[in-house]
Amino acid sequence: MWLLQATLVAAAIVIILSLYLGFKYPSGWKAWPHDIQTTTRYAISGILFLMILGLIYWITRYWDYPAGGKAMTYIAFFALGILFVLGIIFPKGRSIS
Numbered sequence: 001m002w003l004l005q006a007t008l009v010a011a012a013i014v015i016i017l018s019l020y021l022g023f024k025y026p027s028g029w030k031a032w033p034h035d036i037q038t039t040t041r042y043a044i045s046g047i048l049f050l051m052i053l054g055l056i057y058w059i060t061r062y063w064d065y066p067a068g069g070k071a072m073t074y075i076a077f078f079a080l081g082i083l084f085v086l087g088i089i090f091p092k093g094r095s096i097s
Contacts, residue, residue, distance in 0.1 A: 010050070 025031040032039070 034042070
């Protein structure tokens with residue numbers, strides 16, 4: 001049942017977004033201010049966002065979490081591991097400019 005509800009919500013979002021874009025740019029590609037690379041980047045970002053939402057839903061629905069203290073220990077261990085690897089890759093830091 002939840003799959004049907006999720007599909008209907010996704011279809012409604014796609015229809016609303018299509019209507020919004022159709023009213024904002026009625027002449028189609030001629031009025032669209034972005035090139036194909038930017039448009040593709042927008043589409044991929046939207047798909048990635050939906051995939052992350054689906055993953056969060058799946059994890060919270062089907063995965064049993066450990067107790068609070070144990071979960072914080074796992075998160076801290078994982079975060080320190082990532083920081084250690086980043087310290088090896090970028091030993092002097094990285095400048096943004």
